[in-house]
Amino acid sequence: MIFHHLLRMSLENLAARFGRTLFLVLGVAVGTGTLAFLIATYNGMDSLVQTNLDAYRSVFAERTALADKQDELIGSLPVNLITIRPASSPDAENFSEDQLKELRELEGVERVDPVAILFPVITGIKVNFAMAGVFSPDTQQEFKLPTTVYGVHPSFIPEEELIPGERFEHIENESKPVPVVLPAEFLGFINNMNSPEMLDRFSEVVYAEIKKAMNRSERVKRRMGKSLARFGASSLTAPVVKKVIRDMVGKFLSNITEENLPRNFTLRLFPGLDTETMAVPIQVVGYSRKLPGMGLGVPLPYLERWNREFQEETAGILTKLLAGDPEVTYSELHIQTGGFKETVAIAEILRERGFKVESAAEEAERLEAELQSLSGEAERLKAEAGRMRDLSDTLSRGTLVFSVLLFLLAGTVIGNGLSLSVLEQQRRIGILRAVGARRVDILTIFLFEAALIGALGALVGLGLAHAALWLFGSQLSAGLAAGDMPAADLFHISFATNAAIFALGVGFSFVAGIVPAMKAAWIRPIEVLKH
Amino acid sequence: MSHIELDGIGRLFGRGATEVWALRDVHLAAEQGDFLLVKGASGAGKTTLLNLLSGLDAPTHGTIEVAGKDITGLNDKELSRFRNKHIGYVFQAFYLETRRSARENVAVPLVFAGVPAAERAERATRLLERVGLADKVDVPASNLSAGQRQRVALARALVNGPELLLADEPTANLDSKTSREILALIREVHEQEQVTVVLVTHDKEVVFDGARQIWVDDGRITEHERVGSGVEGAQP
Incomplete structure (x- = not known):
């Protein structure tokens, strides 16, 4: 208080x-x-x-x-391999035979191989590849899409790049299909096919074929009429049939997704030559945005194996295919060296000469640094x-x-x-x-x-x-x-x-x-x- | 039963070679309303007697009863309350807080009695009027004359309505005229309030009509004497 x-x-x-x-x-x-x-x-x-x-x-x-990554890389990177292209600019000239010879004489270079440039030939949902310069007039007209077979190492395509995907595993059993990664643009190509212009063009071609078939006999015409009627064709007039074809194809293409695309193909490196040894079974394990153009990603060990086993034959085929064209050039070369140090040194020399050079050894070196x-x-x-x-x-x-x-x-x-x-x-x-x-x-x-x-x-x-x-x-x-x-x-x-x-x-x-x-x-x- | 009763009081100060008996075997009794005039030479034991009566000091032996209560057995809290409620103490040196006003000085005991602020101010003012300082209520003590200060001290001693007023040489620091006024005021308070007064003085000339004079010498009460009536006798 x-x-x-x-x-x-x-x-x-x-x-x-x-x-x-x-x-x-x-x-x-x-x-x-x-x-x-x-x-x-x-x-x-x-x-x-x-x-x-x-x-x-x-x-x-x-x-x-x-x-960890370095250990993995150093253990598996093709450190004795250099990929070179003429230059960064698109109008640069390709490698000539003379340049190949000159490159082969560089100290530390063990061999120089041109890389096969393929064109994909897409028939329906099957994919085949045609080598550059060897294509029918039709395929040239339809799918003039230059591309490259890329040697793709698993570590170059991270798991998250695959859509959907799984990492490559080295497959020792040669009878198994080669796992490949297709470029994401492949899906874009399919989607482009689903455009009104492409569908109109496709329906024109198909309608011309149907018309030819119906003109052969009344029986074919009746069967065709029944079939087209099942798909909603009220008559066999050109606009109706084209519309049915356009709708069918459009619906079909719309249903194509990453998931339901076929996984197994048989890749014929040089279709048209019909050489069984050149047929390689492939399995699409995913799609990657990292692959440029309409390329095909193949694990390097397989490419190396191809190079090792089929190089001479491939070279022979190339020579055979390109005979009569003394001006043949190559847009990409694989240079094999004696090892890591040689790779780095040669890559530096090639870069100084203005070539566009990629080498896993340098990547490893950069990572190491x-x-x-x-x-x-x-x-x-x-x-x-x-x-x-x-x-x-x-x-x-x-x-x-x-x-x-x-x-x-x-x-x-x-x-x-x-x-x-x-x-x-x-x-x-x-x-x-x-x-x-x-x-x-x-x-x-x-x-x-x-x-x-x-x-x-x-x-x-x-x-x-x-x-x-x-x-x-x-x-x-x-x-x-x-x-x-x-x-x-x-x-x-x-x-x-x-x-x-x-x-x-x-x-x-x-x-x-x-x-x-x-x-x-x-x-x-x-x-x-x-x- | 007497209002004040000291029985066989002794007070020893110091120890061994330095020990001094300030009071020895004192027996004293006083009734309610008595006026005790305690006289004696300096160092005779007068102030010790007052201190014992107020409970500020405790006897070495003997008992002190005030209003029927033995104060020698009280603890600090009880003694403080006893002093606050029953004792008014006037000191020779006034002991006012010079920065505080007269009213604040007077009201200090009321603080420890738990009296509310408004009532404290009212009672302090009334007491100051009673001692003739109605016009000095808010004046700081430092601005008052010696006589006025002692009046304030007296008012402070009376503010809680004590039954026993103890005054230790209250006029020692005053001139003769002021001393007479203060003594007359104490006398007046004694008569009007019927308060028991114990006034210590070494001045042999101070007398109060009807008061009991007690002579203290070397710690002993040597003489009791009741003087005749007449206020005029209260002369230093």
Whole structure:
């Protein structure tokens, strides 16, 4: 009930001794402010350490993943193979026979082979390929789509690139079909077929064939009429039949999806020659957007096997096919080298000559360099994180020791200040006791004083700490090489920490005030009220 | 039963070679409304007697009963309450808080009695009017004369309506005219309030008509004497 009177007395005491009160408040302010600043700095350092550790973990994980990939690549990449094209520009001239000879004489080159350029021949839903220059006038008219047989290694087509897909597996059993990946454009080609113009053209061709067939005999005409009637043809007039054909084909093409396309084909490398050894069974395992043009992705081991087993025969066939054309050129060559080093060196030479060069060895080298860079970065971050951790630990210990010293100092200052205050107010205390104040009342007055000093000091200290952090935070942040992290985020004190520091300031001041307050409460009035 | 009763009181200060008996085997009784004038030389034990009566000090042996209650067995809380409710103490040096107004000084005991602020102000003002300081209610104690300060101190001692007023050399720091006024005021309060007064003075000339004079010498009560009637006798 009389607490607010006692509090008022405490406030009056503090106001009456303003200078000393200010000194004590500043003492607590320095203690709490320094503590707040140290905690914020420690938080900042800890954040930096965590950031660096997170970065390290991330880079380390990346490095580990890349290391795995590297192992896989180095173990399976055709590092002795270079693919070259004349140049990046579309109007560049193809390789001539003379250039092939010149390339074969390069040091480190074991063999140079032209790559077969095929044209796909699509009949219905079956896909066959015709080699360049060997096509019937009809196929030339219908599907003039130059393409390349690409040696595609599994690692070049990530799993997610397949639509749908599955990774290639090396098939040891040669009787099994060769797994291939068709370019995603193949689907686009099918979809293009479903355009009104293409359907009109298709219906024209089919109608011409139907008309020819119906003109052969009345029997055929009747059977055709019945069949067309089943598909909704009300008559055999050209517009009706064409419309039925267009609708049927359109519906058929609309139903073609990635899922229901046929998976198994027999690839005849050189149809028309009818060579059984050149017939390769293939299985489409997926479609990839990574394959350019109307190409066919074949795992390199199979291509290598073809090269190895059929190269001579292929070369012979090529020679045979292209005989009489001394100006034959090649748009793509495969150069086989003695090994990794030779591949890199020759690739560099060819690149200097202006050719468009691709080599798995260089890709491996690039990945290796990237790996080394990442490894170095990870090591640097690890060292940095270790250094920061040491610094953070040192700062933590320093903060603890410094805080204890600060509070001991502040406690001594507050204790002495309040003791002096008690000494000065002895008679007043004696009078208060004489007029009815209990010991606990006197104790309360001085503990209030201590707590008020603590509260004021803690508030001032926190204010000073926040001001200092605001002023110096960005410099600290920059100094600690965390410029991308705002100082406000880095060197911050949470509300809970603020509250804890405030409570600590009040509590410590309160504790420091206990002894003087008890001295005051146990003052003997008869001794201080002597004349 | 007497209002005040001291039975075999002794008060020893110090130990061993430095020990001094401030009071020895004191027996004293007073009825409600008595005026006790305690006289004696400096160091005779007069103030010790007042301190024991107020409960500010405890006897080395013996018992002190005030209003039928043995105050020597009370704890701090009970003693504080006893002083607050039953004792008014006037000091030689006034002991006012100089920054506070006369009214605030007077009201201090009421704070510890738990009296609400408005009532404190009202009662303090009334007491100040009673001691002739109606126009000094809000004046800081530092701006009052010595006599006015002692009046404020008297008002403070009376504000809780004590049964026992203890005055320790209340005129020692005052001039003779002011001393007479203060003594007359105490006398007036005694008569009107029927409060028991114990007034300590070393001045042999101070007499109160109808008062009991008690002489203290070397810690012992050596003489009891009741003086004749007449306020005019209250001369220093």
